[in-house]
Amino acid sequence: MQGARHRGRNGGYRNQVISLRVGTATGSCAVEPGSIDPEVVYACVGAPITELLHHDELAVQIAALDAHLTHHHPHSRDPRAVTVQVGGGDSLQRSVARAQAVTALIDGPPGGRVLVIGVVNSLLACLRESGMSYVPCDLKGGTTEWGEPIVTDFTEGLDSCDAVLASGMMLGNGTFDHLLTQVSANTRHLPVIMFAQSGAAVARELLGCGVDALSAEPYPFFWLTGEVSPLHLYRASGHR
Template sequence: MRSASPFSAGTAPATPAPACPVSAGTATTVEELLSLARAGELGPDPVGLRISVAFTTRQAVRHEGRGTGYRNEVLSLRLAEAVGSCAVEPGALPDGAVDDCAGALVARLLEHPMLPVRVAALDAYLMHVFPHTPENGARPVALPAGTSLEKSRVRADAVAGLLTLPLGSTVLVVGVVNSLLEALRSRGLRYVPCDLKGGVTEWGEPVATDALASAGHCDALLVSGMTLGNGTFEALRKHALRHDKQLVMFAQTGSAVLPRLLGRGVSAVCAEPYPFFWLDGGPGTVHRYRAGCPGGTP
């Protein structure tokens, strides 16, 4: 475990701003992005596109040296060269969902009754239209080969580095990742951990369960893309916009969706498309985006 830096006056270390993102029309919400995608206003008509592969990834994690672990389940859909993903609560996805998605038209899945399917389909579509390239606003950050914990910590540094806050500021962390909490402490930032599951962190800190109730006591928000799939993202986006707070997203879910909302409540995104860092010990890449770049779109 890294030792925590003492809180002191000043400003947390800044990092170079990523490139500017390509705008996705006038969309300000995920629902508006879905509507534009259905209408073919963001790229090719989804009626002519078909998902070739649908699959789920289930994992249980307990990093070496850590006393607690967690489980994840992710629905992923492949459209041509692109893979879109949405995390779900383990066991929440019906057995027939994957069969329903495989071979389906993207247009139909963008209207699917299950929100995680709609999010995964939108993510695949936008990944197809706006891949994570410098031309689309992405700045890659290399994850070196290493253990799951080593790669988790490098990713956490890339995420936390997107915050620009005075030392001692308090960050709401929605979707508790212990490596992210370490990274915030190392930058002299306080945090309020929040997760729908509740419980405690690796260090025995209580985990809040109501993100919106906790947001009012925090200076900035650091939020998992999983909030797209469980329907809690929009309230947090509105809170950040209303109170002029930084909203930084770390996104395995919706890695291609959230960069399209930069400047509309989202201030920065660390996007991590499939395959995720925890699937492989080799090198990998995450892609950072930031809103408000001079000369670029928000």
């Protein structure tokens, strides 16, 4: 279990994260707290990667594939990646720095509207500061830091938005395929940008195949350490 509460913020974040190591690489997938028995994860220890890639739990598959891909093709050696450093500091400072890098990947029109799937208040704050509006969406529902209602069905916001900013958690809960199906059926081109701690290397495989840009953040994540840590930024070929 992992939790974070940023200084000065009203809410916090609580996730259950499955992290599996293959060689020198750690792959991860976050799930809703309590959705997977810890004994299921413990049983993965020492298991062959071929077995984990066919595990009954999708989140275990994603974490294993993330580790496998990162081990064989590290982000640091990918010629497509632009690596930036999130500076050291407290969790709020680092959250804002990450959000600035992520939102810079959005090629939306001035004053455009972004469907944000997986609510992170620092991302919303950066969009507000850049003059963009948004539709916040998260399976948890509730409200944002500014009291805005959070929708639970992302299809409600697709027609009114100019871009989609989606969490890597969609890979682990099985909703990402549905998102790509809905986006491809839309009469307008809606760029899909991902911010991925979950399945960062898995999302990289989708660049140009539904994903237009990606912020890949492998373990350890920005809020687990106060030290400088990397973000690997990608754009699909032909998108700038």
